Amino acid sequence: MKKLVLIFVLLVGFYSCTSKNYDKPKNLISKSEMIDIMTDLYISQQGLSMFPTQNEDQNLNFAKDAVDIMKAYDITFHTFEESYKYYAMNPEKFKKMLDEVKVKLEDQYSKEEKERQKNQTNNLEDLKKE
16 A cells, blocks of 8 residues: 555656647546556555565566556556646646545445445354354
8 A cells, every 4th residue: 555655656756847738648447447447556555565475576566467457457557657747737626536546445445344334243143153
C-alpha cells in the first residue's frame, strides 16, 4: 500500500510541476474504467504485500499482476500511463477519482466481510447440529 501511495504521490507531484497543457491522449481510458483499473492494481499490490513469497521479488510479482490487469482491460501500459498522466494533470478531479477508488475498495471489503460473517454463522449452525 505504501508503494502504491508513494507512486501516486510521485506521479502527481511530478506532473503537477509540468505544463498544464497536456493534450488529451488519442486512446484515453474513460474515468470509470480508469477507476476500475486503479482499484484492481491496488488490490493486487495489497494482496502481494499481505502474502509475501520467500524466493521471489515483490516488485516483479506486482509488475506481472499489472500486466495481467492491463490485458484483462485490453489496454497497453502506455495507454494506461498516458491516461494516468492526463487525469493527474487536474489534481482536483484526480483526487475525486482516487476517492472513488477508495469507496470501491471499502464497498468490496464490506461485501467480503459480510460474506465472511455469513460463512462463520453457517459453520456455527452446522456445528450445533452435530
